[in-house]
Amino acid sequence: MEERGIGVVETRHVTFAEPPNELTLESGQKLGPVTVAYETYGRLDEKKSNAVLVTHALSGDAHAAGVHFGEKKPGWWEPLIGPGKAFDTDKYFVICSNVIGGCRGSTGPSSINPRTGAPYALSFPFITIGDMVAAQKKLIDHLGIEKLLCVAGGSMGGMQALQWAAAYPDRVRSVIPIATTLKHSPQQIALSEVGRQAILADPAWRGGNYYAHGQPERGLALARMIGHITYMSDKSMEEKFSRKLKSENYRFSFDPEFEVEGYLRHRGDSFVRRFDANSYLYVTKALDYFDLSGGDLIPEGRPCDIRFLVISFKSDWLYPSYQSRDIVAFLRTRLVDVTYCEINSTYGHDAFLLEFDEETRLIAHFLDKTYDSTKGKP
């Protein structure tokens, strides 16, 4: 049987310009009008009960599955979204939107500020995961969906999923936080901060006003290189590179000598072609502000009938399993229906973008059960 895919998809955009055409952010600042870039896969059923929101990580975008016209590379979660896949588009209506603060179609620091006609740059207000989710809720309202069947995502996507449960508990039936945390730890903040410092230290950053001149390429590439080290595990790096050299012998040079150095350089260089440096600053800040600990995920006394599937990966040292177990332990104190699985992967944090077989088994079953238990409910 031929494998069916989603095929050609298009990113759509919606701008919330009706009064009040501003989002009041957690910082107290206002942002508006807000545009949200999104894609959808599958069909919304009559009762609008089959909608699943998929949320992306730091450098992700709305293009989660299918291919754009004329391109070959599919969306970032292609193996999980489509007919017969984990997020089965024969059954579910899957939505993915770019976060605000990002640079892939939703309003962010590289967008034109309508008040000045120039890019926001550092006049862009600080945003939080809560603000990202508030913009997503406007999109879900716009699509006429009362209650999402599920919100699912890995890493920063997992934070958004948790934030949905915290901020809009009546609007979501289930949540799948993957390789994520209830709060950014000091180590995670520190790793964000060195990435930001790499950008801020690049003279080409020009205080954020580089749009007429080109990106602070070296700083942004360096931030990405640091990131990539944290996305892989010690073991996956050993398996992929070991101490292999780019040429036969040591060259005694500060140019890349080891394959792992060349790989990092390559990943850094290709990142600057698709990601805005100021977005990197703002979005990593949103990660660092994230903190739903201390009961904020489900305030005491609030009943919660959201079902949770929490997934972590054994070799993930950026968002270690203990952080997922902390989520689970908290949910159990609130007597919430929660399933937890630690997948025995060597891929490190990247595993949420690679361990498709295990993820498919867990997610497909969990969504089925959730859908069956809520079938017919609007």
Add this chain to the structure above:
Amino acid sequence: MEERGIGVVETRHVTFAEPPNELTLESGQKLGPVTVAYETYGRLDEKKSNAVLVTHALSGDAHAAGVHFGEKKPGWWEPLIGPGKAFDTDKYFVICSNVIGGCRGSTGPSSINPRTGAPYALSFPFITIGDMVAAQKKLIDHLGIEKLLCVAGGSMGGMQALQWAAAYPDRVRSVIPIATTLKHSPQQIALSEVGRQAILADPAWRGGNYYAHGQPERGLALARMIGHITYMSDKSMEEKFSRKLKSENYRFSFDPEFEVEGYLRHRGDSFVRRFDANSYLYVTKALDYFDLSGGDLIPEGRPCDIRFLVISFKSDWLYPSYQSRDIVAFLRTRLVDVTYCEINSTYGHDAFLLEFDEETRLIAHFLDKTYDSTKGKP
């Protein structure tokens, strides 16, 4: 009883200018004349059988113990070196020297190249851990010591200790490699490389010729910030900083908001006042070239009567315990006398500079036994 310390010490320098006044490096290049900065504590006994060489880590120097005249801060391993301490200066003659390639008195890229009258900068040849140890051996020869009782060090110091066993097995009775590895892994190379990239990307680096202009401060500080994250553990960062803010509320700023950010900034800024950026490049390269795996530590068929004490720390993720266990496993295949201890510390890689009680117990006993078994031997 008053605690006795070493008191005031002085760094001495020796320049090897006698013919051939050059060191032939592993790269094939020559370096000379070579100056080595060193300190000694305690007294060499008549048979010169009580000499212990202590080897320093990436940013260390010859000043391992005691205080310099007019200063308050003692040497970097002060709690382990002195009368009645682990390296008991009532019994042992302790030597510590700055590595070549460094910037604390031994010949390095910031030294004046006698051929040009200007700092070497990038005309400095690439060096290896083997070259560092070759220079140390010249110092030991100069001091008239035939056989070291012990070579001990942590991190890069541990690599030098292993290198002594590999390169000069007849010149050392015992070796204490702490928090180290037989070979730099791709993750370790990657972390070195992003630090180097931070320096190379700083325009103030000027291709290495910055000595008339001042250091590439932001790049070097950033490299150090990255380093510091790897020296601590997730847990020690949580205990020290958690999510504490520098002021009461979020400031929504790219200036340090979290205490951990301020700490990293501070550690980066103070590092640039004492360390040379080009040395950082050269010494991290030496780390990356280090590879005594595949039998190079003790070639097959070579008898080895060196005693080993291998120490690692449970929460050290930069030089994880499995790397120490690999050293031990290899030594056992060579039927070598080896003791291994994993210390249950939460301090991460920094533990070798902090877990003094445990280290003292292990090292004092090991040295005693080694000394007793060799007493009277020249």
